[in-house]
Amino acid sequence: MALAVYNDLTRKKETFEPIEKGKVKFYTCGPTVYDFFHIGNARPFVLFDVFRRYLESIGYEVTFVQNFTDIDDKMIRRANETGITVPELADKFIAEYFEDADSLGIKRATLHPRATHEMDEIIKIVSKLIEKGHAYERNGDVYFSVSSFPEYGKLSKQGIDDLRSGARIEVDERKNDPLDFALWKASKPEEPSWESPWGKGRPGWHIECSAMATKYLGNSIDIHGGGSDLIFPHHENEIAQSECASGCQFVKYWLHNAYLMIDKEKMSKSLGNFMTVRNIRKKFNPLVIRYFLLSAHYRSPINFSKEGLDQAQSALERINNCYTDLNFAVLNRKPCGKDDALSEAVLKASKGYTDAMDDDFNTAGALGCVFDVVRAVNVHLTENNGFCEEGIKSAKDFLVKVNSVFGFFPPESSLNSDEEIDGLLAERAEARKCKNFKRSDEIRDLLAEKGIIIEDTAQGARWKRQI
């Protein structure tokens, strides 16, 4: 089976065929860097990271672009409130973004362009839209003329008239049509501004993505991702701008993730019901958050709760334990006879994993296959004193392959080494030999306080860090 993705443009699941064979041009909307991001924002970041990794794992060369919106009303307001400049604010929260994103195991994009570094490109595309009659200038503002693009609404499946009648936007005298949107905004005196043919100003929100996507990926890109709330107006407007400017189809596959909910409501900055990743990290390992976000299909809403994270933590521990046990067994046991049951289980799960991921990135289904292998490995390790080299190798290869996409544990080795801990373990082993269980338990408790968990096995004690 080949990879199929649900395309919001056609509202159908389609076989994925990139424009250029073997290569994928992938753009996803990044954060506006005026604050820490919350776990709802983290959902697309993690999701599209996994999609990108999966595409790479099945052999595609992926150019992955994620922008930073570093100039807009919110940036200006926040900078004013905190008494720093907009660029300072942007630099700070780009750094904070990377700290959280790195902790979530999100790979750096191929490129992370910033809106304010792309003014030439933005001005170029706005000029072009004016030239081609798709935009008009009004006192330093430039607006896109929605009526000049008959296909407007094709992503959100809304006719222009429906949009007009449902519009809750205020009537703006400067616009020809209430649906027209700003490509360029004249700046007020104290605001950051850039020189342009229309005077000093700054770009509208939508135009930066069109400019950056086009500059780095070309007129037509394969995948554009983002949260469902961006479908309208953001992505609809991107399409209008890009397609009017280039005359080409802007995006082949539009992918949107469903929201993260809290108390049956969408988590959002404006509702104030958000939990930042930075904050959750104080209580949970960020990879637990990552697991949690991948435990449901990306087009289904997911409900945030402490219980949900607790469950994710236990599940993730089960996977990690298995990987640790497996590596421990290889180092401390002797090979034994073949175990066909193990090999077969891995083979079956491996196929199931691929089928699930090929089916519109069904991460939840894929995880089920991972646990099938976990169970098979555990059973094998329980039923044998040694280990089946072939079976264990295939299981390990599978787990490593999955991990290259899901990113649940450090790939090198899960086995820890630490002089101090190893010393205490040796002392404990000696104590246990002499049936000095008091001392033995003291050492275990001592390490437990440091988050080190000891497990006794037939091959001696091993330890791991609490997730």
Place this chain on the structure above:
RNA sequence: GGCGGCAUAGCCAAGCGGUAAGGCAGAGGACUGCAAAUCCUCCAUCCCCGGUCCGAAUCCGGGUGCCGCCUCCA
């Protein structure tokens, strides 16, 4: 008003026409000096009502409930 999503065990969650994956929690048992980890066993007929079909959680019609977008928003 327009467009769209969701409803599967105590909780989370796959499945999308062939007789309910997986995880968490729980109960009992095994192993252990005690633990932990692990193993074994147990734990659902899929919101309701009709219909199509040999066969439906899966398709169609009608309900009920919840949510989202149409304004900044991942």
